[in-house]
Amino acid sequence: MKYTTLPNTSLKISTICLGTMTFGNQNTEAEAHSQLDYAIERGINFIDTAEMYPIGGNAQIFGSTERHIGSWIKKSGKRDAIVLATKIAGPNRGMEYIRNPLDFSKKSITEAVELSLKNLQTDTIDLYQMHWPERVMNMFGKRGVQQIDEKWTDSVCDVLTTFEGLIKEGKIKHIGVSNENPFGVMRFLQESERHNLPRIVSIQNPYSLLNRLFEVGLSEMCIRENVGLMAYSPLGFGFLTGKYLSGFPEKSRLKTFPNFIRYSNENCFKATRLYKDLAESNGMKLSQMALAFVNQQSLVMSTIIGATSLEQLKENINAFDTILSPEVLMEIEKIQEMIPNPAP
Template sequence: MKYTTIPNTDIKVSKICLGSMTWGRQNTEAEGHEQMNYALTQGVNFIDTAEMYSVPFQEKTYGATEKVIGTWLAKNKNRDQIVLASKITGPSPTFASVRDNLGFSKEAIDDALHKSLKRLQTDYLDLYQLHWPERNTNFFGKLGYVHNDDEQWNDNIAEILESLDTYVKQGKIRNIGLSNESPFGLMRFIEEARKGAPKVVTVQNPYNLLNRKDEIGLTEGLHREDVGLLPYSPLGFGQLTGKYLDGYPEDARVTLFPNYNRYHNDNAFEATRRYKKIADDHGLSLTQMALAFVTDRPFVTGNIIGATSMEQLKENIGSADITLSEEVLKAIDEVHTAIPNPAP
């Protein structure tokens, strides 16, 4: 396993981060435990979750994934071996049943954090992330920003950081991160850090061969401000395994949940076919190539992989041992130039 350090910390993390959003719905508690057991034997020490998981969200499984992790930590008594990250849900009518106080008010953070700690059976989080912004911006499949003149966003980033800092000082949060964030959002948080607020150390955004939009603006901010990227959906909801090129397997995520189809437009399929040919020509699986590409980007701290089967998990974790040749990287960039960001 390859390792790195979360920027601005002394926390050593595996370059492969174990994503958990299927545990509690597509995967049972026992399967979640099996995945964590295997990952730990392979050197993975980084686990990411969120209060609203499992996904797709439904009220009866709210918090289910954190509970699965909590029972595993309690059983194995190995909290000191794990770097644990979770997220507080942003405002959205879709998730109204999560809590009465959605968003990042002081009361919401207090409520969400303590409920997460209880479910996880721990007294601290190594990384606590804002799952998506409170303001209107382009995330969850939106490529371009469209301004809303009627938006009533009160720039409260200083207040959010002040509230989070309370729990940093108490030792309940070791570090703060963002998710589904834009270059503007990152720099607003950095601006407050320059005034003395705690600095965000990571941004968790979608990033994969079909969605490299963050290279356009965000990655410059990551490099210059020493903030790490935690890419999620590195396989584009399974599209970059190639399994949808010949139809829809019965138990596949997009088959089960058709609204998770943002990587299934015509250009995304064409790009996937071209990427698969590159992988085939160089003796790689498309999965291995897609994951290795993400893991080795210089701005990536941890590549968040997810799996519903042990077979998938083993291949995903094994991709950490692969380094792509310059020939492969050149071929990838040629496809990207021809079909850039077909599925943001």
């Protein structure tokens, strides 16, 4: 396993991060514990979750992902062996069962942190992230901003001040953003510098062969400002395994959650077929090449992988041993030029 340092911190993190959004819905508590045990065994020490998980959640199973991780921490006694990241849910997502209102007010942030600490059975959260912005902007199926959210009131300074208080209390250590664009990153960096407030150290955004939009605008900003990319959906919701090219298998993620349509347009199918042919002509599985590609990008701090079975998890972790040749990388760029970023 390779490791790096979470930017502007002393925390050593694995370049593979275990994503956990299936725990509590697609995976039982016992299966979650098995995945955590195996990940630690393989050298992964970076665990990412969120208060809204599991995916496909509702009021009945809300928070069960964090609770499964918490019961593992209590049982294993390995809290000090992991760097633990979680997220607060923002507004505009129809999840009022989490709290109402869903915002980043001091009250909401404080309540969210307290509940996550309780669920995770820990005294501190190493990386606390905003799952998506308070303002309405381009995320989950949209490529750009064409209409400004006039209802949004810029509260970045207040949000950072709240986080400062929680850091002083020892309840969180560092903060990050997720599903953000350059404007949001800029505002958090501006306010932290102007008022000597906590600085964001990470951004969690999609990045894969089907979605390289991070390279447009965000990459230079984050590299120059030392904000580390946690790349999520490196397999495009399983699309880059190739399993959806002939239909949606029962119990697969896109069959289970048909509303997640960002990877299922015609161009995603076309690009995936080309990437699959390229991988197989070079003696690789498509998923192996897709994960190796993300891992090989210098702008990626850590790649988040998740699985519904131990076999999938093992295969995904093994893919990170693959080094793509310059020739394969060149062919990947040709496909990207033909069908750029088909997944918005």
